[in-house]
Amino acid sequence: MSIEVPEKCPEEIKDYIDDYNQAFASKDIMEVDLALNGLVTYMFSSDENLRYWARWSVDKIGQIQYKFLKNVVRALEHRYKGDDPEKSELASIALGEIVIGKPAEQMIKDQKLIQKIKDEHQARLNRTAEEEAKRQAYLKKAQAVQINLDTLQIVSDIYNIGQYYNKSMTDDKLEEAASTVRSLIANLFRWLEENPTNFSTGTILLSKIGQKGKRPSFFNESIDYLLGFLKKGKEEEKKAAKEVILNIYEEIEDLLPKDLVDWARTESIKRKEEKQKKQKAEAEYRAYLQKMIIPDDTKWDMGIRELVKTHNSAIKEDDEKTLRKLVKPLNKALKSSDEREWMSAGQLLGHLLRRHPEQYKDIVQDYLRDYRKPQKSEILSFMTDTLADLQLAKPQIIEAIKEDQEIREQKREEIRKKKEEEYKKLQKITIQFDGNWQKELVKDCEKLNELLVDKKLKNAQKLIDDKVANVLQAKKREIRAEGQDLFIMIAEKYPDLLSNIVNEYLELYNSDKDARFLAVELFGKTYHAGHLDNIIPSLTEEMRKKIEADYEDRRKEIENKLMAEKIFHIKIDVQTIPIKEWPKDIQKICRKYNDAIMKQEMEEVVKEVQEIVDIFMNDKKKKRLDAAIEILGLISKKNIELIAPTINMLLDMVDSKNEDVKFKAIRALGEVCEQRPGWAYMGLEKLAKTSNHDKSAAGRQKAMLELSKVGKKNATMLIEYVPNIIEALANDENKHVRRLAAWTLGTMAKVIPLEAKDAIPALTDALHDNYLLVRKFADKALQLIRAAMRKENK
Incomplete structure (x- = not known):
């Protein structure tokens, strides 16, 4: 029989109750004992x-099967008889x-011990009953x-004054209570001028004290x-006394002279009328502001927005002179060659015409004379309703302006769709390479895309056979990885262009040459990216499994090699990680890690790190996965060398076709980069690339989220990746990626204002984004950026 856990039960206790329930269900007595301990x-x-x-929990278990409590009773008996009086008392209670x-x-x-505990327990119950009786009487x-x-x-x-008064009354300290009331009255006199809030609230307290029945x-x-x-008071004291009486007279009429009550009632009515009159005037003013303020x-263009601010300030200050001065700069903006500026000015003119028709109707009538001219027609289109309301133009002219605007909007939409189609077409036929790769490889990718756009596929294949093949055989793993990533991108769209390389590497894979690992890496990464079938159509299930197994062995070989190289010259910082409220077995691993760190036992440290990595790789429970990711980040903060192989593994996992694997790898990379961004540059590079090129919108969003966390903690670490963030803002189809960018x-x-200023064009365009939060951010x-640049130039 299991125990139901109440919601208000603390998490620490819930964990042990869950352990007990599972052990009871599986009839595992040893686990039951562990939970009880x-x-x-x-x-x-x-x-x-x-x-x-x-x-409470142990008592519930005892009700189910008291024999389970054998070790519990023994432990409590031992504590009860011990030398520590505090623990002895707690054992007696239990x-x-x-x-x-x-x-x-x-x-x-x-039996003597039982009687002693009974007596103590009864004494506690008696004390509790007495205390409860006293408490009830007091209440x-x-x-x-x-x-x-x-x-x-x-x-x-x-x-606080009210609390002191209540306590004095409850404790029968009437002199203190009376003194508190006199002190309150004296303070009210002072607060009348100094603190109106205290005065009005203090008179409420005084009226409560004076209410009949209390x-x-x-x-x-x-x-x-x-x-x-x-x-007998001074003039200011008489004034203050009258104000106090005016606020409390309704509660204490029976204690006041009749003439004073009559005065207070008349004065109260008079003040209420004055207050209502004032509130009405304020409401009318708010309605006026709501009508006149321009949102x-x-x-809009920043210069036009400044005019809006000037206008709104002048409205609030009733400054007619400043309002008249707006005509000149607005006229200048309307004639600007900058489309954004004159269109913004046209929209502002529409607002101003509705609010100040006499001041702006001459400008509008001048525009109406040439209402067929495109720019003037567009400006007039922003105010057609106002033109009709003010009868500044004939209905047929207003209709003509609307028709012209509709035609313009249709043309703009056609151009926008055409550009969007062209961009999508280019996206489909070109390779989305990483601009941060080796310069020579970037140039080759740019040339390859030119050939693909021009449909020169033979020349493209020749370039791939020459340039890409060379990079795939690079000695440095980092350079070779860039070539492998490019190979995968080509495999997705143009697998036929890789036929020569694929045949060469199939021969190498089936050989026993020393360089066979090159084929294992290439085919293994391509398999994880989901494109192995594209380049090897005749791939059998047996061969697929063999490639997957070989690649896993190769990954572990690299990981072990990296660790072996570092293990003899790493000087571990003696910095333990804090143990948090993680699952108990994970806490145990962390304690072993901390012990090994303190003792400088390198092999044990590596072993515990691997335990955490295994949990990260294999566990599907969110609570445990969260703990593993957090711990990897904490380890990286002081001893990132210990998880260097894990970072390499995460870099590969980000390319996985399995979204669960991909997403947890992105999150783990972000945690490591946030803790030690200077050491995790490869992780930042991968996150930046993923934020631009991942097929999954969720993948791009998660990568950008991790970059934003790093940027918030240490913006200088993202200097190299500003272009990636700008690219996401300008071109990503997912609104959440654009918002995060x-x-x-x-x-x-x-x-980093100088680097961030490169984003100004993209941010300006984003002001027209169809998603509110993108525009807002x-x-x-x-x-x-502009404020930082001004500060930089001072």
Whole structure:
């Protein structure tokens, strides 16, 4: 029988209850004992809540099968008899709740001990009952004399006074309560001018104290104290006393002279009328502002947006002179050769005409004389409704302007679609190589794309057989990897162009030559990318499995070689990693890692790192995967050499056709790069490439998210990858990738303004993006970049 875990039970206790439930279901007594041992440990925690739930859990288990508690009773008995008085007391509490008076009691053979624990338990129950009785009596009394302070919590000064008054009343300290009320009145006099919020809230407290049914016996004296200022006080004291009375008279009418009550009632009505009149005027002013203020449009030219700010400020300040001055710069902008500037100015003119028709109708009428001219027609199209409302143009002219605008929009849409089709066509026929590759290889890729666009496939194959084949045989693994990535890209779109290389490498793969590993790497990476069938149509299942197994062996061989090279000259920083609330077995691995770090036992360190890597590779539970990724990041922070082979593995995994593998590799690379970006340049390069070229929109988004995290922590590490981020902002079809790109450029502005300024054209274009958040982040990034550039130039 399993235990149901209440929601409010702490996670630490839940874990052990889950362990018990699983062990009970599988009838594994050893695991049941382990779960109970863990719960016993929490019975001695410094956290009272954990202690309570640990006892609750063990008690529930004892109700199911008390014999399970044999080791628990033994442990608690040992602690009870120990020298530590605090732990002895906690053991007594646990034994009293879990064992005494229950079947598990028979496990204690010492009857004197049982009686002693019973007596202690009963004494605790008696104390608890007495304390509860006192508490209930206190609460009953408090309910009778205390006032409700809920509405006063927002003003701490008044709330504190109210609490002190309540405590004094409940404790029968009437002199202190009376003194508190007099002090409140004195403070109200001071707050009338100094702190209106305290004054108004303080009068609420005073009226609550004076309300019938709760009013204390001394309150008459307090009111006499207040009225005394009306008779003998200074002018400012009389004024303050009247204001206090005006705010509380409804609660204490029976304590005030009739003429004072009449005055307060009349004055209150008068002030309410004045307040309503003021509120009406304020509402009318807000409506006026809402009508006259022009909304700021992030798509407009920056100069026009400045005019909008000037206009809105002048409206708020009722500055007619400044409003008239806007005509000249607006006229100049309307005649600009910059399309964005004059179109923005035209839209602003439409707003201004509706708000200030007398001031701008002459400009508009001048434009109406040539309403068939394209630029003037476009400007007029922004205000057709206003033209009709103000009767500035005949209906047939307004219709003609609308028709011309519709034709222009159709042409623009046709041009946009044509460009989009051309771009998609180029995307389909060209190879999306990485601009950060070796310069010679980049030049070869550019030449290859030219040949592919011109459909010169024979020349393209010749270039591949010559240039790409050479890179595939490079001695340096990094250069060779670039060639392999290019090979995979070609295999996706033009597998026939690789026929000569494929035949050569098939022969090499089936040989026993020393260079066979080149074919293993090439075919293995191509398999993981999902394009092996493209280049080897006759591929059998047996051969596919063999290639996969050979590639895995080769990857491990590289990993072991890298570790072997480093293991003898790495000087490990004596820096342990903090143990967090991870699953217990993962915590155990981390403790072993920390011990080995402290003792400089390199082989043990490597072993524990590999344990974490195995969890990362094979575990599907989110909680465990999250822990493994976090730990890899923590290790990289001080000893990145230890996970260098793992980084190489992650670089390969990012290209996997399995999205689950790809996504967790992207996240792990991001964690490592964020912790030690200076050491993880290959990871940053891979993330940048993935953010531009991955087929999956989710893959590009996740890669850009990791780049943005690195940029937020250390923007200088993304200097080399600004072009990649700009490329994502300008061309990615996924709105979330564009949003993250704009946000990332904004975070980099203050640190690297000179590099970030290259993004200004793309960010400016992004102001017209159809997704609000892209526009918003692009606008913010532009402001930050320009502000940083101005600061840089000072």
